[in-house]
Amino acid sequence: MAQKTKADREKEHRGRYHILFEDKKAGRKILDITTRGVNLAIFCLSVLLVVMFLGHLLTAHTPLRQSVPGYPTSQTRQAAMENLLKVDSLETVLDTWAFQVANIQRIVTGQQPLSIDPVSTAEPTSLSDSARAVIAANDSLLREELRKQQLNTELRRRSPITRIEGMHLFTPLKGVIIHPFSPVQDERHLDISAAEGSVVYAIADGTVLFTQWNDRELYSIVIQHDGGLVSICRHCGKLLCQAGNRVTAGTQVAVVGAQASGAHLHFELWYQGEAVDPALYIKF
Numbered sequence: 001m002a003q004k005t006k007a008d009r010e011k012e013h014r015g016r017y018h019i020l021f022e023d024k025k026a027g028r029k030i031l032d033i034t035t036r037g038v039n040l041a042i043f044c045l046s047v048l049l050v051v052m053f054l055g056h057l058l059t060a061h062t063p064l065r066q067s068v069p070g071y072p073t074s075q076t077r078q079a080a081m082e083n084l085l086k087v088d089s090l091e092t093v094l095d096t097w098a099f100q101v102a103n104i105q106r107i108v109t110g111q112q113p114l115s116i117d118p119v120s121t122a123e124p125t126s127l128s129d130s131a132r133a134v135i136a137a138n139d140s141l142l143r144e145e146l147r148k149q150q151l152n153t154e155l156r157r158r159s160p161i162t163r164i165e166g167m168h169l170f171t172p173l174k175g176v177i178i179h180p181f182s183p184v185q186d187e188r189h190l191d192i193s194a195a196e197g198s199v200v201y202a203i204a205d206g207t208v209l210f211t212q213w214n215d216r217e218l219y220s221i222v223i224q225h226d227g228g229l230v231s232i233c234r235h236c237g238k239l240l241c242q243a244g245n246r247v248t249a250g251t252q253v254a255v256v257g258a259q260a261s262g263a264h265l266h267f268e269l270w271y272q273g274e275a276v277d278p279a280l281y282i283k284f
Contacts, residue, residue: 019031019032019033019034019035019040020032020033100273101209101210103273104209104210104222104224104230104232104270105210107222107232107268107270108210108212108220108222108232109212113273164229164271164276164280164281167204167227167229167281168204168249169203169204169249169281169282170201170202170203170204170249170250171201171203171282171283171284172192172200172201172202172203172231172233172265172267172282173192173194173198173199173200173201173256173265173267173284174194174284175192175193175194175198175264175265175284176192176193176284177190177191177192177193177279177284178191178192178193178264179191179264180279181275181277181278181279183275188268188275189232189234189266189267189268189275190266190267190268190277190278190279190284191264191265191266191267192264192265192267192284193262193263193264194256194263194264194265195256195263196237196256196257196258196263197237197255197256198255198256198263198265199252199254199255199256200233200236200252200253200254200255200256200265201249201250201251201252201253202223202231202247202248202249202250202251202253203223203225203231203249203269203282204225204226204229204231204249205225205226205246205247205248205249206223206224206225206226206229206231206246206247207223207224207244207245207246207247208221208222208223208241208242208243208244208245208246208247208253209222209223209224209230209243210222210243211239211242211243217234217235217266218234218235218236218237218257218259219234219235219236219237219238219239219254219257220232220233220234220236221233221236221239221241221253221254223247223253228271228272229269229270229271230269230270230271231267231268231269231270232266232267232268232269232270233253233254233265233266233267233268234265234266234267234268235256235257235259235263235264235265235266236254236255236256236257236265237255237256237257237258238254238255238257239253239254239255240252240253240254240255241253241254269281269282
């Protein structure tokens with residue numbers, strides 16, 4: 001057999017890689033491998049896949065997964081659940097407030113307030129578009145909350161409203177009551193005599209929810225106070241604040257205007273959607 005030439009040997013070793021590990025101190029080889037480039041690439045890829053698989057097992061099924069940035073822990077999952085419950089509760093509160101604002105707008109415009117129970121027997125055509133939208137958006141949690149409010153309202157009708165009695169309410173206007181509160185005759189307000197230009201004060205801390213003007217009632221102002229209390233002043237000739245303003249007890253909010261029947265202040269007091277007699281809690 002003819003011996004291989006140098007060119008044949010170079011051609012045979014072309015495309016091969018020689019991997020050698022040796023211990024120089026001991027003078028022995030630890031690993032001596034000669035392989036082709038394709039085999040070396042397959043081997044490196046296989047080693048990489050094995051390392052990735054083992055890394056996945058360690059991070060997915062052992063406590064090491066908590067060291068991965070962004071990996072959810074039991075604490076983060078619990079916090080996320082608590083945040084979801086808080087958001088749901090906040091949506092319920094906002095829906096309740098929207099329902100109350102729609103009710104206040106109906107009161108200010110002289111319409112009958114909506115029933116606290118969203119399943120009302122009133123004709124759908126008698127509801128404003130905003131009220132229909134609010135009622136339609138109420139979910140089961142809001143309905144349950146409103147039913148509880150209705151039950152509490154029925155209980156309050158049978159007993160004195162002690163929570164208002166515990167509040168210190170500022171007198172909105174000093175004068176003589178010329179028209180008493182009479183829910184039987186659907187007169188759920190007081191008329192207080194006053195000279196034109198008399199200043200009207202806020203009865204407690206709160207926020208101005210709504211203002212309005214028309215020829216019959218002049219300016220009207222609605223203030224939401226803490227504890228579910230709402231005050232409404234009508235027949236004002238001038239307003240000293242606007243919707244969205246924060247007021248404190250004793251803040252000047254309006255001025256009594258001129259009326260054909262004589263200058264006076266129309267004053268209403270509502271507690272959690274129920275009209276109450278202001279004379280029981282405020283000294284005029």
